[in-house]
Amino acid sequence: MSNLSFIKEEIKNACDIVELIGQFVQLKKVGKNYVGLCPFHSEKKPSFTVNPERQIFHCYGCKKGGDIFKFWMEYHNVSFFEAIKDLAERYNIQIQELSDEESEKREKLFELNEIAGSFFREMLFHPDIGKRAREYLRKRGISKELIHEIGIGYAPDSWDSLYKLFLKKRIDIKLAVEAGLLVQKEGKEEYYDRFRNRIMFPIFDIRGRIVGFGGRTIEEDITPKYLNTPETPIFHKGNLLYGINFSYKSIREEKKVIIVEGYMDWIALKRHGIENGVATLGTALTQNHIRRLKGYAEEAIVIFDSDEAGKKAALRSFPLFANEGMPAKVVILPEGHDPDTFLSQFGKEAFLNLLENSAKPLLDFCLHMQIKNGKIKDEEKSQVLKNFLQSLSFIQDSLTQGIYVSKISQFLSIREDIIWAELQKIKQGKGSDLEEEIKKEKSAKLIGDLQILSLALFHPDAIPRLITSNAKILINDSVIKEIIEAIFQEYKKNRDITPEYIHEILPDEKAKAFLREFLERPFIVYEEEEVEQAILDIERKARKKELLNCLKEKKGDIKGQNELIKILRRGGI
Ligand SMILES: [Zn+2]
Known part of the structure; x- marks a missing residue:
């Protein structure tokens, strides 16, 4: 066994797919499986299924599926190697260096952000350099504990302090530009710090790694007031929710998420002991955001500013919530207030009261606006x-x-x-039920194919006879043919094949998806005592088909044709 497959096995032994996926998707037990709303496509009725027995997941809607590694790759948008690394770390499994180019680069971007983050923190607590920034945070009521907890820092009022640090540490400057920390002067080999004289808020992914920064100016007359890391290979605003790494446990406990418009609003919630909030990063809510939150919350309360822009944002978000089937309520704060000013002036109780009593269902709210x-x-x-x-x-x-x-x-x-x-x-x-259609199609066209597949998967002892009788020629569907061929080939190498193993080695995603659905609902399953008859049937049909094929080839050869017809009759075929 190669090193990689050894590590994969180790991880699989340590990890339970239901436990793992259950941290990101709300799963309910239905029969022997667990189902939930798919994190990869919009849906209101669960078609995302996790099978604990086979340790695979499958979505009947978008057909995504596979094992724990596949889930991790899709959900966190990482490469296979990163998934192995992440999961190995999560389950305390030692691995040697294991890497590819893409994940190496992302890894380096994370590292650069860590270096920048600790530099910003250091600057904030520098007696002179960070003095005004500390003063600002104190005025905003942000305590030292909170500063440490969420990693707030300060980018000094200088064009090259981070640049110099990177030079000193012999860091690849081009990579620092790609991380959005430095800016290259147009057409020149000169660089400067993107963030200057700003309070720096590290933005974390759900696993608590710094993917980027938000910088808020401390001078009121500087624009823009907020400056974010630009889009990078690890920073995508439309997918990120500020604070999710700190909040997701509380969101799950409360079954409710409060969505605010920026990290200062989020900090205001946190500061007043409201732990189940998240913030968008200066962008409108996206379908991706809501889909993510669905994994934790059953209901969302969205807080919009009281201005026209806030009302428009509410209207825009309506179809998004509707599409994801997530109930949402809207709270508009009194004229001139944002969560920060409201909480500071009236306190937590008043705020929660407002949420409790004046939150309107989103549709209701939009109707009133019309x-x-x-x-x-x-x-x-x-x-x-x-x-x-x-x-x-x-x-x-x-x-x-x-x-x-x-x-x-x-x-x-x-x-x-x-x-x-x-x-x-x-x-x-609207189209009729997808599953029904699949069933109909299969029973009409593919029954013969499925009989062979069922035998090969669940009764491997039948495989040698299926191979010698050339059962393959009976298969019409190209996907099933691919699966059967894989089974036959593997069987020649190793007699102990399992359906899970076949699923793993299939190279084609379509074939994988088909196999997952077939394993879940095999349509045709033979009892032990039916197997012999089924094989005999297939052997007979295969022989007939072969002879008929020959017959076609022998067109014109009357003597040959007659010979074949005799054989056909004699065999009772
Ligand atoms: Zn799906």
Whole structure:
């Protein structure tokens, strides 16, 4: 066994797939499997399945699936080597140097961020250099403990202090540019620090590694007020939520997440002992954000600023939550307030009260906005209704849907039955159940293929006879053919093949996905006493097909054809 497969085995032995995935996706036990909402595509009805017996996962919606390594790669967007490394570390398994180019580079970017982060922290506590920054943080009510906990630092008011440090440490300057820490002067081999005279907030991924920084100026007249790391191979704003590494446990406990608009707002929550918050990084909420949060929370409360931009952001986020099927409420703070000023002025109790009592369901809130200027004109009604119908049709729970229908009916003075009829139209337009279709297709076309697959997978003793009778020629479906060929080949090398092993060695993703679904629902399973008859059937069919093929080839050769026909008759084929 190679070193790599040895390590893989070690990790597999130490790790339970349900426990691992369960940390990122809310799983429920259904029969022998666990199901949850897929973290890789939008869905409201769980089709993401984890099979503890085979230690694999599979999504019936987007067809992603595989073992623990595959999950880790997809979920954290890392290479295979990184997944091995991460999981080995997680389960305390010693590994030797193991790397590829891409993961090496990402690793280095993380390292640079760590170096920069500790430099910024050091500068913040430098008696002179960090004095004004400390003063600023003190005024904002951010305690020393909190500064240490979330790693706040300070980038000095200088063009080259980080640059010089990197030179001294013999760090690849080009890489520091790629990490977004240095900026190269256009067309010149000259570099300067991106972050200057700013309070530095390290931005962590869920595993607590620094992926980038947010810098806030301490001079009020400097723009931009907030400056983030640009997009880098490890920093993608649309996927990142500030504070998630500190909050996800509380979010899971409370089943509720509070979403705010920036890290200062998040810090305000944290400072007042509200632990289940996250912040976007100066971007609008994305579908990815919500999909991630779905793994921890059952409900979101989104806090928007009271200005027009805040209201528009609320409206924009509605379809996102609807698409992910995550219930969301909106809180708009009183005029002129953000979470920081509100919490500082009125305190935690008042804030939680506000969330409790004046949070409006997102759809409700958006409806109110549509008719904000008094009355809605008759000619606008159908358009407003259309805007909402699609979103409405996404709501799974018919009771909730009914509540909205009745609300919209009241708002627009349109009869409820008309709205229901429109909704029905949308629903009928949707495709029928995917699984049903798969079942139908399979039973009609592929039954013969599946019989052979079932025998080969679950009754390996039958394989030699399937090989000698050339059962392969009976298979129509190219994916099944690929799987069968893999099984036959492996069987020649090793008699102890298991379905899990075949799944692992299949090179093609489509074939893997097919095999996972087949293992989950094999359609055809032979009892031990049925196997012999099934093999005999296949042997007979294979022989017939071979002879028929020959017959086709012997076109014109009357004598040869007659010989074959005799054989066919004699064999009772
Ligand atoms: Zn999926």
